Amino acid sequence: MDENPRARPGEKLTLGAALSDAGSPIRRAWPNRCAVCRNDTQGVGQRLCADCVARFAPHEARCRLCALPLASPLGVCGRCLRDPPPWSRAVAACDYAYPWDGLVAALKFHDALDLSGALAGLLAARLVERGSGEEAAGRPAPGEPVTNGEATAVDALVPMPLSEARLAQRGYNQAALLARALGAALRLPVRDGWLLRIADTTQQATLPRERRMANVRGAFAVEPRALPLLRGRRIALIDDVMTTGATLTEAAREVLAAGAAQVQVWVVARTPD
Numbered sequence: 001m002d003e004n005p006r007a008r009p010g011e012k013l014t015l016g017a018a019l020s021d022a023g024s025p026i027r028r029a030w031p032n033r034c035a036v037c038r039n040d041t042q043g044v045g046q047r048l049c050a051d052c053v054a055r056f057a058p059h060e061a062r063c064r065l066c067a068l069p070l071a072s073p074l075g076v077c078g079r080c081l082r083d084p085p086p087w088s089r090a091v092a093a094c095d096y097a098y099p100w101d102g103l104v105a106a107l108k109f110h111d112a113l114d115l116s117g118a119l120a121g122l123l124a125a126r127l128v129e130r131g132s133g134e135e136a137a138g139r140p141a142p143g144e145p146v147t148n149g150e151a152t153a154v155d156a157l158v159p160m161p162l163s164e165a166r167l168a169q170r171g172y173n174q175a176a177l178l179a180r181a182l183g184a185a186l187r188l189p190v191r192d193g194w195l196l197r198i199a200d201t202t203q204q205a206t207l208p209r210e211r212r213m214a215n216v217r218g219a220f221a222v223e224p225r226a227l228p229l230l231r232g233r234r235i236a237l238i239d240d241v242m243t244t245g246a247t248l249t250e251a252a253r254e255v256l257a258a259g260a261a262q263v264q265v266w267v268v269a270r271t272p273d
C-alpha cells in the first residue's frame, strides 16, 4: 500500500483509488488493455473496449436457427426453413472474422485464458439484446452487468466437450471456460460433464463439408449419472465457433434423445457462409 504515491501517511487507500491509479499493483497485475486495439479499456480485467466492440461486432440480424446474417429481422433463413436444425435457437455474438478469429485462436491454442471472459461477455451482451430486429438499445456496454431474462431462459449451460485425449493435450476446454464465464454473467448453472465426447474423431476443419456429419456420428454420449438431471431441462450448448454446425447437430441430437426438453446453441463466432 505504501508503494502508492497518492496515499498519504495514515490515509486509508480505497479499492477505487487503487484501481484508478495506473501504477498501482492491482492495475499492473490485472491488465486492462483492449485485446484488439491495445488501448486502455478503463476497466479492471476488461479486455475489450467499447469502440472495438461497436466497430467489429456491430448489431446484425441473424437467422434464429443457424445464426448466419439475415436481411430480415427475427427471421429464419430459407435453408433452415427447408432443413431445420434440431435446436430451437442459435445465437452467435459475431462473425468468425477479424479480430475475433485471432482472439478465439489465442484462447484455444495459445493459453490466452483471460480472453474467455471477454468473449463470453460479448456473447452475453448479444443474448440479452432486445429482439434482433430492434435497435441495439438494450445492449449493455462491455463490462456493464447483463441481466438474465426471457432471451436466456434455459436451465443449464453445457459446454461442448473435448475427448479425453484432446483435453490432455490442450490442458483445458475452451468451451468450458466460455460456459463458466457466461454462467457467471447470466447467473445460469454450468453442467460441464453432462455431455461426453466418447470418440476422438478427425478434426472437422480438415474435412470437406459433406463428410463432417458422418465424421461426428456417435461422437457424444450423455453421462449416465446426468440422465435423470437432464430429463425435461432446457439446455444451451456452448461452443467457441460454429462452422457447418455438424458437431453441434450431433451433440444436440444426443441431448434431445436423452430427454432434454429443448436445446439452444450459443457460440461466440459464426463462420460466414
Ligand SMILES: [Zn+2]
Pocket: 034, 035, 036, 037, 038, 039, 048, 049, 050, 051, 052, 053
Ligand atoms: Zn479496443
Ligand SMILES: [Zn+2]
Pocket: 063, 064, 065, 066, 067, 068, 076, 077, 078, 079, 080, 081
Ligand atoms: Zn438459418
